[in-house]
Amino acid sequence: MSITVVLGLQWGDEGKGKIVDALSPSFELVARFQGGPNAGHTLVFNGKKHVLHTIPSGIFGESQKNLIGHGVVLDPITLTKEVQKLDETGLDYDHRLFIAQKVHLILPTHRLLDAASEAAKGRQKIGSTLKGIGPTYMDKTGRNGLRLGDLSLPSFMQRYRNLRDKHLSLLKLYKTDVDFDLQAEEDRWFESLKTLERFQQVDSVYFLKDQLARGKRILAEGAQGAMLDVDFGTYPFVTSSNTATAGVCTGLGVPPQAISEVIGISKAYCTRVGSGPFPTELKDETGERLRKAGHEFGATTGRPRRCGWIDLPALKYAIAFSGTTQLTLTKIDVLNEFDEIKIATAYRYNNKKTDQLPFDLTHTPVEPLFETLPGWQSSLDNCSSFDELPPNCQRLIRTIEQHTNVNVKIISTGPDRNKLIKR
Numbered sequence: 533m534s535i536t537v538v539l540g541l542q543w544g545d546e547g548k549g550k551i552v553d554a555l556s557p558s559f560e561l562v563a564r565f566q567g568g569p570n571a572g573h574t575l576v577f578n579g580k581k582h583v584l585h586t587i588p589s590g591i592f593g594e595s596q597k598n599l600i601g602h603g604v605v606l607d608p609i610t611l612t613k614e615v616q617k618l619d620e621t622g623l624d625y626d627h628r629l630f631i632a633q634k635v636h637l638i639l640p641t642h643r644l645l646d647a648a649s650e651a652a653k654g655r656q657k658i659g660s661t662l663k664g665i666g667p668t669y670m671d672k673t674g675r676n677g678l679r680l681g682d683l684s685l686p687s688f689m690q691r692y693r694n695l696r697d698k699h700l701s702l703l704k705l706y707k708t709d710v711d712f713d714l715q716a717e718e719d720r721w722f723e724s725l726k727t728l729e730r731f732q733q734v735d736s737v738y739f740l741k742d743q744l745a746r747g748k749r750i751l752a753e754g755a756q757g758a759m760l761d762v763d764f765g766t767y768p769f770v771t772s773s774n775t776a777t778a779g780v781c782t783g784l785g786v787p788p789q790a791i792s793e794v795i796g797i798s799k800a801y802c803t804r805v806g807s808g809p810f811p812t813e814l815k816d817e818t819g820e821r822l823r824k825a826g827h828e829f830g831a832t833t834g835r836p837r838r839c840g841w842i843d844l845p846a847l848k849y850a851i852a853f854s855g856t857t858q859l860t861l862t863k864i865d866v867l868n869e870f871d872e873i874k875i876a877t878a879y880r881y882n883n884k885k886t887d888q889l890p891f892d893l894t895h896t897p898v899e900p901l902f903e904t905l906p907g908w909q910s911s912l913d914n915c916s917s918f919d920e921l922p923p924n925c926q927r928l929i930r931t932i933e934q935h936t937n938v939n940v941k942i943i944s945t946g947p948d949r950n951k952l953i954k955r
């Protein structure tokens with residue numbers, strides 16, 4: 533039984549898409565298990581950039597199957613746009629993309645509710661991507677949701693109308709106006725349902741049971757990051773799903789003992805998009821320098837990402853609850869020009885120095901305590917092995933390993949799928 537999980541360990545955008553794409557030739561199936569089109573996963577190869585939101589990042593492989601697991605929330609409109617972009621590349625993938633029947637559908641009014649909820653929160657807003665994620669998961673756990681498989685039931689239209697009307701009543705509770713042409717969005721939504729007919733719909737339990745029984749290797753692709761997990765992240769500034777390893781079992785329907793490896797990804801520094809606590813954030817020119825060097829703008833919303841130094845207490849916490857067995861360090865090349873690199877090794881709060889997170893980072897501001905390491909001030913372009921990396925770059929990697937007690941087995945040195953060092 534062999535499932536390898538690839539997860540972000542920070543606040544998203546760690547480079548999951550790139551790593552999944554690069555590793556996918558060693559797997560027969562790539563599966564997304566949670567999240568939805570709030571994700572933006574960037575793949576770069578042959579000089580071209582591709583951004584995926586719902587479709588797994590194994591889709592550009594030659595033979596891999598790709599599954600959108602039932603833990604995902606799916607918007608037929610965004611999926612249709614994604615499919616149109618893929619079609620333009622000439623890729624042949626219809627027979628390789630599978631969708632779980634129990635995937636929950638994002639309705640136009642879910643997006644409308646997301647926007648109204650955020651507008652009503654004002655300065656306290658989550659900074660949601662406004663893709664309707666929170667309201668859709670609320671309907672799922674509230675037992676009101678509509679699933680892909682429900683589309684073929686005679687009761688579907690009545691259930692759709694009931695849910696939409698309930699949403700419209702709820703909207704009246706928010707004392708804000710949101711600019712939204714519901715009729716046009718509904719027309720687009722129903723039109724987009726046709727896209728779903730192109731792909732095989734499966735019961736993911738039987739589908740994956742069969743794959744596992746036949747010895748197929750499966751790569752589970754996380755979206756968002758551990759610190760955005762609804763249970764363990766910086767609540768309430770989180771997303772609405774379990775982004776870490778626990779989400780693989782519920783989002784795909786596989787047993788925990790089928791998971792053999794958990795690859796946790798961290799940038800060599802840290803970013804966050806949207807609101808919420810970020811202890812190592814740099815609001816100065818160093819933060820601006822990181823944003824420029826790392827092109828830190830959201831792949832889904834285009835928003836500038838907040839930037840700061842790597843936060844090892846947060847990383848160690850994420851490693852603990854995700855069961856990370858090996859680390860991947862991405863975007864280390866972004867630090868090439870820095871003469872000094874800082875890493876937060878502990879926090880101080882309540883007059884105590886500790887490497888543990890408080891109950892609530894929002895209400896317990898922490899002071900990060902930094903260690904400073906020398907930079908390497910050279911390009912990594914010609915480095916294809918760990919030994920070829922500049923000594924100070926190796927030192928940074930070893931220091932992260934010492935603090936986390938987990939080996940860094942993959943180092944990413946650029947956006948392209950080939951810019952990868954394996955140890």
Ligand code: GDP
Pocket residue numbers: 540544545546547548549550571572573574575576826827830831862863864865866944945946947
């Ligand atoms: P994801 O959501 O985790 O898949 O990450 P995103 O695609 O949202 O953001 C990561 C960004 O960094 C993308 O623009 C990638 O092309 C880029 N990227 C990934 N790995 C590296 C790397 O090692 N170095 C550099 N410079 N860019 C990278």
Ligand code: IMO
Pocket residue numbers: 540543544545546570571572573658659660661662663664665666754755756757760769770771772805806807831
């Ligand atoms: P990938 O998979 C970074 C953030 C939003 C917001 C919070 C809640 O590309 O790493 P939501 O739309 O889920 O209600 O937003 O979570 N967020 C992400 N940040 N990368 C993502 O995905 C994200 N998906 C959601 O910015 O702060």
Ligand code: MG
Pocket residue numbers: 544545546571572573574831832
């Ligand atoms: Mg992203």
